[in-house]
Amino acid sequence: MNNRLESLMSNIELGPDEIYSSIENTDFAQSTEIKLREKVASQHYDDYLSAIANSHSVTVMDYEVERFLSKLPQNALILDVGGCWGWHWRNLAEKRPDVSVVIIDFVKTNFIHAKNVLGDLVGKQVTLMHADATNLPFKIEDKFLGFDGVWTVQTFQHIPDFPKAVSEAHRVLIKGGYFANYSLHITPFNRFVYMCFGKKFHIKGEVTGSYFLERANNTQLGIISNFFGAENTEDRFTESLFHPDLKLGFTGRVNSKFGIVDIWLSKIPFFGRIFARQRVFLAKKSKY
Numbered sequence: 001m002n003n004r005l006e007s008l009m010s011n012i013e014l015g016p017d018e019i020y021s022s023i024e025n026t027d028f029a030q031s032t033e034i035k036l037r038e039k040v041a042s043q044h045y046d047d048y049l050s051a052i053a054n055s056h057s058v059t060v061m062d063y064e065v066e067r068f069l070s071k072l073p074q075n076a077l078i079l080d081v082g083g084c085w086g087w088h089w090r091n092l093a094e095k096r097p098d099v100s101v102v103i104i105d106f107v108k109t110n111f112i113h114a115k116n117v118l119g120d121l122v123g124k125q126v127t128l129m130h131a132d133a134t135n136l137p138f139k140i141e142d143k144f145l146g147f148d149g150v151w152t153v154q155t156f157q158h159i160p161d162f163p164k165a166v167s168e169a170h171r172v173l174i175k176g177g178y179f180a181n182y183s184l185h186i187t188p189f190n191r192f193v194y195m196c197f198g199k200k201f202h203i204k205g206e207v208t209g210s211y212f213l214e215r216a217n218n219t220q221l222g223i224i225s226n227f228f229g230a231e232n233t234e235d236r237f238t239e240s241l242f243h244p245d246l247k248l249g250f251t252g253r254v255n256s257k258f259g260i261v262d263i264w265l266s267k268i269p270f271f272g273r274i275f276a277r278q279r280v281f282l283a284k285k286s287k288y
Contacts, residue, residue, distance in 0.1 A: 002075060002100060004075075004077060004145060005127070008077075008145060008146075009138075019128045020128065020129040020131075021131075022129065022137035023106065023130050030158075030159075032211070033210065036210050037110070038109050048087065049087070050253070052252075054244055056154075056239075057242035057252040057256070058254045059263070060262050060263055061088060061153070065091075068149065069095060071149070071178050072148050072178065073148060074098050075100075076099050076100075077147045077149075078099060078151055079102050079136075079149070079169075079172060080151045080152065081133045082104070082153070082155025083101075084107075084114070086101075086118050093124075099125065100125055100126075100127070101126050102126075104131040104133065106130070106132055114126075133165045133168065133169075134159060146173050147172050147177060148174060148178070150172065150178070150179045152181050152182065154182060156220075157213055157215060158211050158212055158213060160214075166179075166223055169181075170228065175286065176285060177284070178285075179281075179283045179284075179285070180280065182278050182280050183214075183215060183216035183278065183279055183281075184215045184278060185277055186217060187274075187277060190245070203215050215279075216278075216279035221233070224281050227283075228283035228284065228285060232284045236279070237273060237280065238280055239276055239278045240266065240271060241258045241262040241265065241275075
């Protein structure tokens with residue numbers, strides 16, 4: 001653990017399970033979701049990447065990780081909010097041996113799987129922490145002390161107080177640091193297909209008996225722009241060919257040719273606005 005990270009973690013307790021913790025009680029508003037996530041985390045998985053490919057395009061997200069890492073300086077610190085199994089960072093030692101990542105999640109059971117996926121990276125380049133995205137435990141008393149990047153994939157979409165989560169991400173970033181938020185997109189293509197099959201396309205609110213979901217929208221973009229500045233905020237789209245809810249989950253497999261084509265399609269904004277499953281808000285904290 002480098003000196004900057006040690007300073008950030010100085011007030012946080014490390015448990016005997018090698019997991020840091022800053023949560024004394026969980027938010028009642030998301031207690032139903034926590035139970036759901038814990039149920040999923042309690043299951044056994046023989047092949048983690050195959051399981052992940054049912055919910056994410058591994059090839060596309062590997063590309064997105066590299067894209068994000070390319071923006072960060074040497075010896076960068078990244079905070080992964082809602083990092084779950086930590087699979088985005090499984091190649092970190094090969095890609096960026098100088099970078100350190102702190103993964104936080106409000107479901108501690110997820111870290112059992114994170115240790116399996118990340119192996120020796122845990123305790124070296126990766127730190128695991130049981131924490132709340134809307135109440136990050138890091139005290140930023142020095143403008144150079146924060147994180148170089150905050151990365152979050154399909155987590156902020158489940159947080160009812162979106163502005164608070166963005167405020168916390170902005171607070172812990174150093175000046176010039178990057179914030180990347182990936183959320184499900186209000187995809188016109190998916191909406192049309194759902195309509196054809198008479199299915200409800202959930203956009204915002206409680207999904208009965210499971211979790212809160214608010215798909216990425218212009219209001220959220222405006223909130224991020226208010227914190228980071230519109231000139232420092234980018235709006236992108238990814239996963240145009242990956243639609244597991246439409247039974248196209250096979251496109252998410254590792255090194256999938258569909259994934260490679262998908263990466264190129266992400267460079268065509270018009271196509272992404274219509275077909276992409278994910279919308280990405282990338283913002284840079286002002287240096288001034």
